[in-house]
Amino acid sequence: MGLLSIIRKIKRKEKEMRILMVGLDNSGKTTIVLKINGEDTSVISPTLGFNIKTITYNKYTLNIWDVGGQRTIRSYWRNYFEQTDGLVWVVDSSDLRRLDDCKFELHNLLKEERLSGASLLILANKQDIHGALSPHEIAKVLNLEGLDRTRHWEIVGCSAYTGAGLLEGFDWLVQDIASRIYMLD
């Protein structure tokens, strides 16, 4: 906890949270956001750029930034780091070949200083697909136990297609952010 975060806690009046959704392309970020917002998920094109959704969740307002994951636009992720309270890293649990790539990008992202205080939720998506890895296996591959000990993180298996696990994951994220940011209330 740096001086900056203390000042932020004191200053924070409105119960707003900024959440950044990232992950490799084809992991299901946009589908997840639309699903928790109760929108139609049958036609979703790969995200060219980003989407923003404002969702009221319990007593908090979540500003969710869903940023495209194609390799070409990954370098733009850093434009969205400022003021991020929660980071959602989405993994395609059925894409075994690119897990190495996924691990590299995640650890690369977590080096970023502006994200050092953000709570990290890893969604092991596509659990409904036969042959997908379990959240436990994903945690091993991504070496989550090796993360910095000050990092608050959690991994949750989910399916953006059926909606299973999404609320569980976001419940944890919102709770964790709330306990950090609104501690002084």
Add this chain to the structure above:
Amino acid sequence: MAGEEEGNQASTETLDHPPAPAAHPKHAAMLERLSNRHQQSLSRKPDPNSPDSTHSFLSLFSQSKLSIESNISLLRRQSTDQTNPALKSDLEKIFTSISHLEKLVAENSYSLPSFEVRTCLEAVSSLKQTLDTLASDIVPIKRFSFRNKKDPSSVVNAIESGKTEFHGSGEPSCPVGDLLGFKEREKKAPSSVVNVIESESRVTELEEKPSFRVWDSPGFKDRENEVLVREFKGLEMGEFSLTGLSSCEVRLTGCLRALFVHKLRDCKVYVGPVFGSVLIEEVEGCVFVLASHQIRIHRARGSDFYLRVRSRPIIEDCSGVRFGPYCLGYDGIERDLKESNLDEETGNWANVDDFRWLKAVQSPNWSILPESERIGRVTIVSSDK
């Protein structure tokens, strides 16, 4: 300025007597808030701004800081004995006490002079750093690495359920599932039986120490000059992958959930509806006939794609790729397309997004196949007959 004066006035008022009823409701609310806060601070701490409270905090802080420091140096002396199992728990204990200290600073940051807050935080972070270096000396960080191991349990499962699944292992073994498959590979069948037996005997061995596995999705891997056929029944098929094929013809009929294609050369790939997404990487000189909800194509050169997609297909780092409409037929394809919600022609095969060409003018990397150069309707006749 005026507001500030009012504020000061209000706080002095609350000290002596209750504030006079204010004319303005906002003003009244503010006065009430101020008096509440004052009452609170009175009841909690006698006088938060007095040097006394700062002083007592600082002494408490330096006390716990000292105890942490002595713990660290004690641990360092013990750390020569790497086998001591208590080392790790000691580390955790010190780590928690540092977090407690940090929390203490945070809780008192209201009442402390900013200089003290800063120095305390610096002290905390230097403590953390010392602990981190000590921790990395004591417990070397284990790095994760991929190991090349088969997944014997699922091989056995595949045999038991009679499903045709291939677990690529990098060795040129004949896949289990193809026992039921082609004539041309029937002669290799005995060798694959041996393989299966080997895997089975390895199951017990691996069950004792459940180490990390490396998976291969079901699929075709490392083949050359072959016709590869697979028929999926119902919706139970999950992902499927095509990897390292060269000059092959691939026919996949029935529905599947996800398709991964990697490193194909001069192949023809005909696929039934994919209820999910298709990811294609590093292909050259290929023809694809695909129906899917989402299609992503990376690093493709000189290939033709006949697509039906519910969303816009995308290309990235591609050149010379051309697009046409889906043209596959087999017995029951209409039913499969309907089940996968792909029975409607959306025309999206022509709405390609090039992530390397974010301009309004047409990307030079892709084009629409001229009708005269398109392949005709491809019909797959079931191999059962």
